[in-house]
Amino acid sequence: MAKEITSRSEDYSQWYLDIVKKAGLADNSAVRGCMVIKPYGFAIWEKIRDQLDLMFKQTGHVNAYFPLLIPKSFLSKEAEHVDGFAKECAVVTHHRLMNDPNGTGVIVDPDAKLEEELIIRPTSETIIWNTYKDWIQSYRDLPLLINQWANVMRWEMRTRPFLRTSEFLWQEGHTAHSTKKEAIAESRLIHDLYAEFAEEFMAMPVIKGSKSANERFAGAVDTYTIEAMMQDGKALQAGTSHFLGQNFAKAFEVKFLNEGNKEEFVWATSWGVSTRLVGALIMTHSDDDGLVLPPKLAPIQVVIIPIPKPNGVLMEEANLIKKELEAKGISVKIDSDKKNRPGFKFAEYEMLGFPVRIGLGARDLERNEVEVARRDTKEKVNVSRNEIASYVENLLAEIQVNLFEKAKQFRADNTSSASDMEEFERILNEKGGFIEAHWDGTTETELKIKEQTKATIRCIPLDAKEEEGKCVFSGKKSMRKVIFAKAY
RNA sequence: CGGGAUGUAGCUCAGCUCGGUAGAGUGCACGUCUGGGGGGCGUGAAGUCGCAGGUUCAAAUCCUGUCAUCCCGACCA
Numbered sequence: 001m002a003k004e005i006t007s008r009s010e011d012y013s014q015w016y017l018d019i020v021k022k023a024g025l026a027d028n029s030a031v032r033g034c035m036v037i038k039p040y041g042f043a044i045w046e047k048i049r050d051q052l053d054l055m056f057k058q059t060g061h062v063n064a065y066f067p068l069l070i071p072k073s074f075l076s077k078e079a080e081h082v083d084g085f086a087k088e089c090a091v092v093t094h095h096r097l098m099n100d101p102n103g104t105g106v107i108v109d110p111d112a113k114l115e116e117e118l119i120i121r122p123t124s125e126t127i128i129w130n131t132y133k134d135w136i137q138s139y140r141d142l143p144l145l146i147n148q149w150a151n152v153m154r155w156e157m158r159t160r161p162f163l164r165t166s167e168f169l170w171q172e173g174h175t176a177h178s179t180k181k182e183a184i185a186e187s188r189l190i191h192d193l194y195a196e197f198a199e200e201f202m203a204m205p206v207i208k209g210s211k212s213a214n215e216r217f218a219g220a221v222d223t224y225t226i227e228a229m230m231q232d233g234k235a236l237q238a239g240t241s242h243f244l245g246q247n248f249a250k251a252f253e254v255k256f257l258n259e260g261n262k263e264e265f266v267w268a269t270s271w272g273v274s275t276r277l278v279g280a281l282i283m284t285h286s287d288d289d290g291l292v293l294p295p296k297l298a299p300i301q302v303v304i305i306p307i308p309k310p311n312g313v314l315m316e317e318a319n320l321i322k323k324e325l326e327a328k329g330i331s332v333k334i335d336s337d338k339k340n341r342p343g344f345k346f347a348e349y350e351m352l353g354f355p356v357r358i359g360l361g362a363r364d365l366e367r368n369e370v371e372v373a374r375r376d377t378k379e380k381v382n383v384s385r386n387e388i389a390s391y392v393e394n395l396l397a398e399i400q401v402n403l404f405e406k407a408k409q410f411r412a413d414n415t416s417s418a419s420d421m422e423e424f425e426r427i428l429n430e431k432g433g434f435i436e437a438h439w440d441g442t443t444e445t446e447l448k449i450k451e452q453t454k455a456t457i458r459c460i461p462l463d464a465k466e467e468e469g470k471c472v473f474s475g476k477k478s479m480r481k482v483i484f485a486k487a488y
Numbered sequence: 489c490g491g492g493a494u495g496u497a498g499c500u501c502a503g504c505u506c507g508g509u510a511g512a513g514u515g516c517a518c519g520u521c522u523g524g525g526g527g528g529c530g531u532g533a534a535g536u537c538g539c540a541g542g543u544u545c546a547a548a549u550c551c552u553g554u555c556a557u558c559c560c561g562a563c564c565a
Contacts, residue, residue, distance in 0.1 A: 004526090032557085087563070123565095157563055164564070217565095237565060276565055307524055343525040350525095361524055371524080488565090 005351075007288045012232045017161070019282055023291040023352050026161045033159040033166035037275070040352065041162075043299035044278055045169065049149065051201055051297075052171065052273065055193055061145045061173060066127050068151070069118040074126035078251040084218020085122045088155040092118040120153045125219065125244075125270055128174045129252040136176060136266060139258050143186070144176040162279030163236075163488055170274035176266045178256065180245070183267035184222075187243040190271045191224040194239040202277065203294040203404035204228050204284045205411055206238060207434075207483060209459025214443050217270075221245035227458045227483065229411045230283040233432030235458045235485035238280050241271035285376075285403050291353030292375055294403050295396040302392060303354045304334045305345050307361030318360055321370070324389040330396065350375060355399050356392055376402055417481065421452075424472055424484070428453055434485045438478035440471035449473050449484070458483045 005018035020026050025041030037045065053063070069092060076082045096112030121127065132144065153167045173190060177183040191208060198206045206226035216223040220242035228238045248254070249265040258264050285292040295301050302325055306314040315336060322332045333354075335345055342359070349357055359371035370388055373380040376399050383391045414433030418424035427435055439445060439457065449472075450456050464480040471478045 152565095154564075158561095168565080170565080240565075272565080274565060305524095308522095338523095341523055341525090341527065343523085343527080345526090346524090347526045359524065363524070 005288065005290065008231060015288070016279075016283060019286055019291055020161045025278065025282075025291075028161075031166075033156055035159075035161050035165050037169075040299065041278060044281065044293070044297060045275055047297045047299060048201075048277055049171070052197060053147075053149075055197060056147050056171075056173065059145075059189060059193065061147045061175075063148060064146050065148050065150065066124050066131065068121055070121050070124070070127045072117045072119050074130055075119060077126065078219045078247055080247075081125065081219035081251075085154070089122055090120040090153050090155055092120065121150075122152055122154045123270075123272075124148070124150070124152075124172055125174065125248055126252075129248040129254055129268070132174075132176055132266075133252050133254045136254055136256050139178045139256055142176055142178045142256060142266065143182065145173075145186075146175065147171055147173040160279070162275055162282070164276070168275050170272050172270060172272040175269045176249075176254065177268070178258065178264070178266065180267050183245075183269050184243050187222070187224060187241045187269040187271065190269070191226070191241040194241065194271075194273060195226050198226055198228065198238055199404065201294065201296045202281055202284070203296075203400055203407060204238070204280060205404065205408045207459060207461055208463070209461040209483065211240075211459060212443070212446055212457045212482070214446050215457060217242045219244060219247050220270075221247065224462075225459050227485075228280055228284065229407075229414060229434060229485075230280070230488070231410070232283075233414050233434075233485070235434065235483075235487040236276075236280050236283070237458070237487065238277060239271075239273040242269060244268035244270060284407050286353065289347075289378075290351030292403070293353035293355060295355045295400050298331075298353065298355050300331045300333045300354060301396055302330055302332045302356045302358060303345075303349045304332060304358045304360060305342055305349075306334070306336055307342050307359060308338065313365065314360060314362070317365060321358065321360070321388055325392055328389055328393050330389075330392060346373075356395060358388075358392075374399055376406075418472055419470075421449075421473060424449075424455075425453055428455055428486070432486065434458070434483050436481040437472040437484055438469040438480070439482045440474045440476040440478055442474075445471060445473045455484045455486050458485050458487060 005022055006014040008015045023040065024038050025044070026038055027036040029036045072091070075085065075089070093114055094108045094112045095114060096109040097106040098109040100107045135141065136144065149171050151167055151169050156164055156166050159165050175183070175186050177186060195206050195208050198204045206228050208224070208226055211223040211225055217240060222243040224241045225237055226239045228236050230236050246265040246267060248268050254266050255263050256266055281293070281297065282291060285294065304318045304321060306318050318334045322334055325332045340348070346357065353375060355375050357373045357375070359373070364370050368385045369382045370385060371380055372383050372391065372395065374395060411434070414431065415436065416427045416431065416433060417436040418427055419437070424435060424437060435455065446457055460480070460482045466479055467481070469478050469481070470476065
């Protein structure tokens with residue numbers, strides 16, 4: 001069975017699709033633009049979800065659930081918000097089907113038209129703020145720190161598994177505060193939390209920055225983003241946290257009485273990451289042999305493959321090793337399936353991205369050692385049997401660090417700076433990656449650069465140093481460089 | 489919604505020009521020899537040829553219509 005995948009150099013896009021398919025992460029579905037997340041893909045999402053959920057709770061947030069359907073009229077209450085999402089909403093217009101009187105099959109019952117049409121949430125700000133209005137009366141009700149894990153739907157033209165699907169899973173946090181300062185602090189806190197998660201757990205380096213007006217969330221005052229670089233040099237927005245000001249509070253009349261018994265509008269934030277992170281994980285670390293997963297997010301960290309012989313001693317030994325590893329909190333699978341040969345299994349678990357593989361055969365038993373292979377570098381070493389648990393424990397930590405350092409180096413190697421448009425376009429065409437350049441701060445310039453080069457401003461880095469320069473496009477004065485790139 | 493292509497076994501595809509009993513590889517099932525990097529041999533199950541009409545003694549093949557999917561553009565986490 002030749003389960004080969006297209007190489008990255010040949011066709012990066014096809015390589016990605018091959019990984020998703022052959023590592024068993026997702027399938028296409030009967031519905032255009034939607035995907036079926038298969039058990040292994042979902043297991044990765046569960047690792048992501050569980051860790052983030054823990055981090056949200058550690059910072060004082062609680063979970064709740066709001067409905068899938070939103071009255072159409074809610075969307076239009078915030079002017080920019082409706083502009084941003086109206087074009088991609090699925091709309092529920094009827095509530096009943098009937099048998100087609102003219103033939104077989106069912107049709108929509110024309111008598112079952114809804115009085116007010118409902119939309120399937122593309123995001124939940126509107127229904128949530130409509131609800132918060134009833135929950136908030138006093139400054140004593142604040143802050144309100146709520147998150148929900150949910151699915152949302154945006155009717156996309158072109159989709160790719162995990163990176164962009166019409167329906168996707170995500171978390172969306174929606175918080176209400178009594179002061180502007182506190183709301184900004186909340187949006188920054190989550191921004192930091194996302195960056196920490198990306199780097200510590202996904203081993204994916206990110207640039208923290210704010211979005212330009214043009215790239216900002218519809219209805220936000222400020223959008224903070226974490227931007228990552230994929231292996232083809234394109235940028236991926238991996239998570240966003242928005243300071244919403246009082247926009248939604250005003251649209252939905254969410255007011256509270258402050259300590260001085262005066263009525264004020266509340267200050268708001270919202271923030272989210274989605275199943276897109278699974279796509280980010282794939283495109284950050286994986287190689288031409290398949291998926292590569294950081295140990296902290298691998299559904300199972302170690303696979304033990306017994307090299308079969310007609311006795312049960314190998315299985316006994318494999319189980320002993322498994323117990324020793326599990327005692328250190330390491331997740332382990334023994335593949336004793338007789339259907340496939342060892343060589344097949346080696347390739348298979350590389351495809352699945354298991355960080356560590358242990359080969360155990362008669363030869364090893366005699367020598368009192370095992371063969372340990374790491375997925376990230378493909379190195380194999382023989383390890384003494386009685387040191388196996390601590391060796392693997394250290395190795396997993398080392399792999400986690402190595403993946404992060406490698407990705408960081410890649411980003412550094414593919415980040416350039418440009419001082420005029422000729423240089424800008426040359427870098428973009430020949431090398432790609434991130435381009436640091438001065439920008440005059442106007443939407444007009446941003447759009448012209450986008451039109452001319454297809455590169456957009458990914459973010460204005462928070463740690464950008466103040467340095468006077470000239471806008472790469474207009475030549476006007478600029479005080480800091482921003483990050484340009486082609487983006488997913 | 490514009491431009492291009494494709495629908496035949498679970499998957500990848502051949503067959504169509506020139507009409508005549510539905511094919512291959514892979515996967516699947518069973519048996520067997522194997523087993524330290526994607527095994528060998530044998531046997532077997534599996535397809536309303538996207539759908540609907542038409543031409544014909546006869547249609548996967550020719551004609552008309554229709555549906556769906558994929559790729560390229562406009563939109564986007």
